[in-house]
Amino acid sequence: MSESNGAEQVLKNYAGETPGVIGNLRRLLYTGALAGTGKLVILPVDQGVEHGPARSFAPNPEGYDPAYHASVAVEAGCNAYAAPIGFIESIAHEYAGRLPLILKVNNSDSLGTPAQPQSALTSAVKDAVRLGCNAIGFTIYPGSGSRNEQYEQIRDLISEAREAGLPTVIWSYPRGGKLSKDGETALDVSAYAAHLACQLGAHIVKVKPPTAHVEQDEARKFYDNIPRDTLADRVRHVVQAAFNGKRIVIFSGGPAKGTDAVLEELRQLAKGGANGTIMGRNAFQRPRKEGVALLKSAIQIFGGK
Amino acid sequence: MSESNGAEQVLKNYAGETPGVIGNLRRLLYTGALAGTGKLVILPVDQGVEHGPARSFAPNPEGYDPAYHASVAVEAGCNAYAAPIGFIESIAHEYAGRLPLILKVNNSDSLGTPAQPQSALTSAVKDAVRLGCNAIGFTIYPGSGSRNEQYEQIRDLISEAREAGLPTVIWSYPRGGKLSKDGETALDVSAYAAHLACQLGAHIVKVKPPTAHVEQDEARKFYDNIPRDTLADRVRHVVQAAFNGKRIVIFSGGPAKGTDAVLEELRQLAKGGANGTIMGRNAFQRPRKEGVALLKSAIQIFGGK
Amino acid sequence: MSESNGAEQVLKNYAGETPGVIGNLRRLLYTGALAGTGKLVILPVDQGVEHGPARSFAPNPEGYDPAYHASVAVEAGCNAYAAPIGFIESIAHEYAGRLPLILKVNNSDSLGTPAQPQSALTSAVKDAVRLGCNAIGFTIYPGSGSRNEQYEQIRDLISEAREAGLPTVIWSYPRGGKLSKDGETALDVSAYAAHLACQLGAHIVKVKPPTAHVEQDEARKFYDNIPRDTLADRVRHVVQAAFNGKRIVIFSGGPAKGTDAVLEELRQLAKGGANGTIMGRNAFQRPRKEGVALLKSAIQIFGGK
Amino acid sequence: MSESNGAEQVLKNYAGETPGVIGNLRRLLYTGALAGTGKLVILPVDQGVEHGPARSFAPNPEGYDPAYHASVAVEAGCNAYAAPIGFIESIAHEYAGRLPLILKVNNSDSLGTPAQPQSALTSAVKDAVRLGCNAIGFTIYPGSGSRNEQYEQIRDLISEAREAGLPTVIWSYPRGGKLSKDGETALDVSAYAAHLACQLGAHIVKVKPPTAHVEQDEARKFYDNIPRDTLADRVRHVVQAAFNGKRIVIFSGGPAKGTDAVLEELRQLAKGGANGTIMGRNAFQRPRKEGVALLKSAIQIFGGK
């Protein structure tokens, strides 16, 4: 492995971490078709919990079976597969050590009605260890009235994960409080969300692609000189907010859409300096062949080919 | 024991579990008249807590005595008996090792008025161990405003139970929040409830027989191509939502009713691919002889005879 | 000690318990004038906390002194003395080993205004052990909006007490929520309260003498064939609800009243199959001589003399 | 030390306690000018937290310095000095072992706005041990809607303090809920407050001097025969409510006032059987010489001189 390759450049930014955590970050960065590039394409499947099984898997019923997704991730050459404990438990004995697994330790469903936006803790670091996972994932909702509880949960989880040699991926999704619906993906709010996740100690940050909207009045004037016309421009600002690019930032793809739209978005992400993408519905709601092909296209885009 | 029998086929889906947990699942699957078939008929008696003693046992006063139920379960050839700690403590010294016992570790009564639908923790994993039980049972109410607290409780209990070699049965009963009364047993909601229980790590899922109603607007279009005219059709969809049948799903029978209605419902459940039934009031509110006979009929139906 | 005496018959129903817990139950059943009969007359003095010192002790100022009550309990031949930690601490060094002590580990006062009916935890199992007590006592308020918290407290306390060899007495007082004032002592609610306490794992259940009122609409029809004209009839139903008499059920006497009324109530309790009484104000608000005499009368009634 | 002196008479009422706790109570009772009498004059300085620094110390600016108060307590011959952790930490290395220190482990300030009257935990038993203190102090607000939380805190603290050989002083200040402002110092409420503190396990109880007002309707008739015209009468009733005088009860002096008024109040307290006084503002808001003189007068009054 060359010290000058992309993966090692990325890892230098984690120099203060334990070898255990760095080791698992390295495993993610050296798996699949993007091995060594410092880029990541990850397959996440928590839609069954988030939206329900039929909304998630009826379009491609193979997806009801937990074995399907891990097999797709390997075939496509993804760096990792992320899911709630039920799906991970069903396949871990066959995939641990072969495909990096990210245990999503909190989740939210569409039936529940908590007073504030907040996911439920559904698994623990010791589950991740037991199941041979390489990282944990956690969603925060900046803006929520229960922000404190969430930040304190992630504080404890990151610490516990570190003691087990596991890095932490934070899904940072602004939601609740004073935020308008548009504000959730506004540029200022997205950059803030990425910065918060980094300041909370995330090793990898996942945010949504930002729009050109600026939500906070107090922030408006500071955006006069920050380019935000193209998605690439906006991604560049989010990456800057993530410790000037010293933390890995990956972007989700959002709702299922046409292949051309997906590819154009991916190109903008790559151009703006994103470290990769985490693509769910666009992959698993297509028939297997098409889903694998789309993941491979994402890999090519981030691989610079 | 043959690797090709139904029980072993079912157990293959739990390949990643510990031998302790698999062992207790196997004990459930190899007890009673359905031993080895992979099917389960379980007698649950938590009605005294849920509805009060007179509403539960006045129709057949033998049921006031905790010794009655365990004896019926053995006579009928059930796979297991499930009850709150008081009832289990009263009989465990006589039945542990003979009849698999499922300790229902949370319960709700009709007097209490918690702000959100939520059962109270009434016993613990260490009680299950002390009393020689083979599994724990836990009720979640997806839809409740206290969903997070419930999911975190079951997260911890499953983990603790696993450390004691015990599998977990989740009673998944949608309730509260935005759900209409009809919505609680709607097909989409039932499938979602089963999927959630699986994703939370349940080894066995208990849901109610679903109706043809679809509750969630966002889910409606996805049901256009999912058959739901017969109960068997709907059960098939719920089983699919339970990891494509890779998790044991059993159905309750609901309120006491006529014998013919019960038997027809059981036939539909079996036809739809359910792994069995958990039948309470219909069994213990009949005179002993009739209750035993009904349980035996259920066993015959799931045994394919 | 004869296996056929009343105490040993009662203890058979606790066959699954640890020898430590059975041993302390046996100490209660073999102390005082009712030793060996399986019946219990207990002196409880938590009125100072519940209603304040003047309302409790001004009628008989000797009662301000904690030494008074233990001495009365011994003189009258009671099975045990129950009180909050302050009173117990004041006399335990003189009475432990001589008079069975029940530490009431939660209490409620008339000044406090918790949002839901709920007693405060005022002492712990380790206090009971330190003070040489033979059991702990705990009040639940079925009906309360904080039911879950209370049931979870008693779950933990019973378990901890068991580890210390101590049985648990549950004061089961329906209160709060949808219950009317009359409903708190309704027959259906009282039977439910006794059943709940048993299902939660109580070794001894204390309820109030029930009235003939039926509170819950859903329960009404089930009471058509349950006799409830006399207190003895109603007590019989409550005892049935307590696992068909397999758990010890004792009844409180309620507010101070005339001696004849007290004695008549006691006779009805005994006739209905109650295991005894726990009589406070009627004993300690009379002058010592009269209070002792009344307790002795209760003992005679339950002793069948 | 003579067994017939006042201090030993007082200590007999704590016969069931550990030698460690009795030892520290003895240290309090054998320090200063009242050594051996069984009486206590204590200097408390938590006004800086309760009312703010200027309101507390501007009248006598020497009081801003934590060294001032401990030095005054020694000079005047007090039994002990009570303060929050900040003040204690500043002087403990110089006074521990010389002047008994009471660490006030909870405190309330005038800026904070908790939903219910409740002090914040500001230090712990282990701080008391580290700083060489001889007791902990804790405020309860009977009447508060958060009564349960407060009682459970003091339950745990008393237990932990005992394990460290430390007695506990409870400041029992009725407040909140249904209580009127006058009710906070009403005779019935004050007696109730003292009784509650004793029942919770306090070794020393601190209450305010009661007025002749009776607050609770249910209690009124019981006060028909209880003398309450003079403060001495009322103190006598409060002492009776404190386990018939078997627990140490001391009274605070309230707001700063003229010397004659202070002395008259102290004489009534002594006459009514109080075990002493805990005098703050009246001592430290006077110039040093006057403050010391007033404390000495209090000592003379309780010393019976």
Next chain:
Amino acid sequence: MSESNGAEQVLKNYAGETPGVIGNLRRLLYTGALAGTGKLVILPVDQGVEHGPARSFAPNPEGYDPAYHASVAVEAGCNAYAAPIGFIESIAHEYAGRLPLILKVNNSDSLGTPAQPQSALTSAVKDAVRLGCNAIGFTIYPGSGSRNEQYEQIRDLISEAREAGLPTVIWSYPRGGKLSKDGETALDVSAYAAHLACQLGAHIVKVKPPTAHVEQDEARKFYDNIPRDTLADRVRHVVQAAFNGKRIVIFSGGPAKGTDAVLEELRQLAKGGANGTIMGRNAFQRPRKEGVALLKSAIQIFGGK
């Protein structure tokens, strides 16, 4: 090191502390251009969390990079650098042992909407130890309805930090409850805030420069004889409230402003007896050269040059 220098004079006020804590206080006092003077100029960078990345760093984009700030602190000769865990983790391996690091263990952002003013716990004492920090920092909001929770958090953190040999810095920012916006920096409230932090056990207290406003009606008359015309006067009162100057008190500089205004404020702070300043935005929102120069000016002012 001379016992008569400023740093040793300051340390005498912490005589009761552990050598571990004193050692780390000494490291802060003997680092940078003010070594040995007993004065402190600290660079804090938590604005990215508090206000968002663009509002904080767009004026001087070098600030997006966590490496920038530590390097500036060293170049300017600061005593220490304070930041949230994300920023500290990024540079600790390069600066621990060279530049004293203060881990800010709680933080608040502008998106979140907790019901009461309260920062979220974002890191722990064990993180401070792992990262080679020399102190922890914590924000309290006196006035908040969640005061109790905050005070209990800091109670536990101070204790845990002590066990790790780390002193604690409290940011004491009155906010919430009955306080007007002006009241947050009123003289009486600022003095109260400083006193509270000291009483809670802070080793170093950080408050904002107070105005001449008096907020609390009850406090007004006590300010009749307290000079408050100049900032120096007001600082002197705050220092007095901080245990008569026996605890280190440093002042923040507030919003970015012109250099002259900053310097004049610093001179007043020094004249009033402040132990130093903690200057963030005024330093890092200027170009590097100007920011360093301003920090050096602050150092000169507190160094008495």
